[in-house]
Amino acid sequence: MAKIDAEIAAVVRYIFSFAVGIGLIYYFRRYIISFIKSQKLRLFAWTLNRFMTKINKILRKEKETVFRHLDSLCEKLGHPLTVLEVGSGPATNFDYYPRRTEIVCLEPNPYFKSYIEQNAHKHKNISLSRVVQGFAERMDYLEDSSFDAVVCTLVMCSVRDPRQALDEVKRVLKPGGIFIFVEHVAAREGSFVNKIQKMMNPVWKTLCDGCNLTRNTAKYIQNAGFSDVNIVNFQLQWGFRLLTLFIRPSIYGYAIKGTRI
Ligand SMILES: C[S@@+](CC[C@H](N)C(=O)[O-])C[C@H]1O[C@@H](n2cnc3c(N)ncnc32)[C@H](O)[C@@H]1O
Ligand SMILES: *[C@@H]1O[C@H](CO)[C@@H](O)[C@H](O)[C@H]1NC(C)=O
Ligand SMILES: *[C@@H]1O[C@H](CO)[C@@H](O)[C@H](O)[C@H]1NC(C)=O
Numbered sequence: 001m002a003k004i005d006a007e008i009a010a011v012v013r014y015i016f017s018f019a020v021g022i023g024l025i026y027y028f029r030r031y032i033i034s035f036i037k038s039q040k041l042r043l044f045a046w047t048l049n050r051f052m053t054k055i056n057k058i059l060r061k062e063k064e065t066v067f068r069h070l071d072s073l074c075e076k077l078g079h080p081l082t083v084l085e086v087g088s089g090p091a092t093n094f095d096y097y098p099r100r101t102e103i104v105c106l107e108p109n110p111y112f113k114s115y116i117e118q119n120a121h122k123h124k125n126i127s128l129s130r131v132v133q134g135f136a137e138r139m140d141y142l143e144d145s146s147f148d149a150v151v152c153t154l155v156m157c158s159v160r161d162p163r164q165a166l167d168e169v170k171r172v173l174k175p176g177g178i179f180i181f182v183e184h185v186a187a188r189e190g191s192f193v194n195k196i197q198k199m200m201n202p203v204w205k206t207l208c209d210g211c212n213l214t215r216n217t218a219k220y221i222q223n224a225g226f227s228d229v230n231i232v233n234f235q236l237q238w239g240f241r242l243l244t245l246f247i248r249p250s251i252y253g254y255a256i257k258g259t260r261i
Contacts, residue, residue, distance in 0.1 A: 045111035049090040054238075056092035059236070063182060073149065074148075082101075083147060084104050084142065084172060085151045085152075086136045086169065087108075088131075089115075089154075091112075091115065091119040092153075094120065103128050105130075105131045107133065113133075116128070136164075137161050137164040137168060138164075143172070145175060148174055149177055149180065152181045152183070157212050158208075160210070176259055176260060178256050179255045179257070181251070181253060184248070184249065185218060185249050227257065229254075233249070234251070234252065
């Protein structure tokens with residue numbers, strides 16, 4: 001009998017601790033969820049820092065081509081540029097800015113801040129004015145007509161509302177200011193690659209922080225009300241061709257607000 005009692009007591013203790021455990025988890029669920037979410041963002045920042053450094057090398061030629069527009073704008077204006085970089089990530093673009101450019105980095109993921117600052121430290125020829133935590137769709141803390149240029153590389157695929165984001169880009173640009181971009185985009189509607197993109201999109205979007213494979217970014221830029229739009233299609237050459245087919249179709253170019261300077 002004593003043995004059975006001891007066993008029952010053990011089971012009761014077990015159930016009790018289990019219930020207390022569940023209760024604690026339930027009570028602290030908000031903290032636990034926010035902890036997991038922040039760790040996810042931290043992991044994204046860490047992985048993207050490595051990954052974007054690699055992609056940056058592959059995109060060097062295209063980036064140099066679009067950033068040359070900043071050099072000529074800087075020459076024409078005769079003073080250092082003030083630039084907003086939207087979704088800067090770890091700030092792999094710091095290599096390309098004209099000397100003495102003053103840059104504001106806008107980035108929703110707070111865990112990029114230290115990478116951005118480290119990169120700024122390595123680039124003494126530019127100046128990082130500040131890092132703002134925020135989303136492209138709503139930049140109301142940035143004044144109208146306050147930047148000579150806005151830069152976006154591989155960001156439009158991830159914003160929630162590209163139309164609103166582009167409206168904001170145009171709003172913060174000075175008249176005559178330039179928007180430069182390099183983006184991966186949806187393949188031609190009906191093509192084999194487009195079918196793969198559509199098939200992979202739901203999983204991809206979850207795994208890659210909201211990145212949408214089938215976004216027709218060129219169309220959004222063309223319809224955003226810029227006066228002069230120039231878009232070039234190219235294929236991003238990275239990884240093993242068959243495995244990366246769906247993320248190869250890309251564009252680079254520029255768009256100007258109002259009359260060109
Ligand atoms: C693929 S990374 C590109 C990073 C960097 N521009 C580069 O080329 O190395 C996409 C970046 O966009 C940011 N992002 C996602 N949604 C955004 C939004 N709504 N507004 C601004 N940035 C966003 C992500 O946090 C991430 O840093
Ligand atoms: C600025 O410095 C960085 C790092 O030293 C270099 O990669 C980049 O080419 C420089 N840019 C200019 C315009 O001199
Ligand atoms: C991807 O973007 C396109 C165009 O902006 C949109 O029509 C589509 O619904 C988006 N797909 C997902 C999975 O969000």
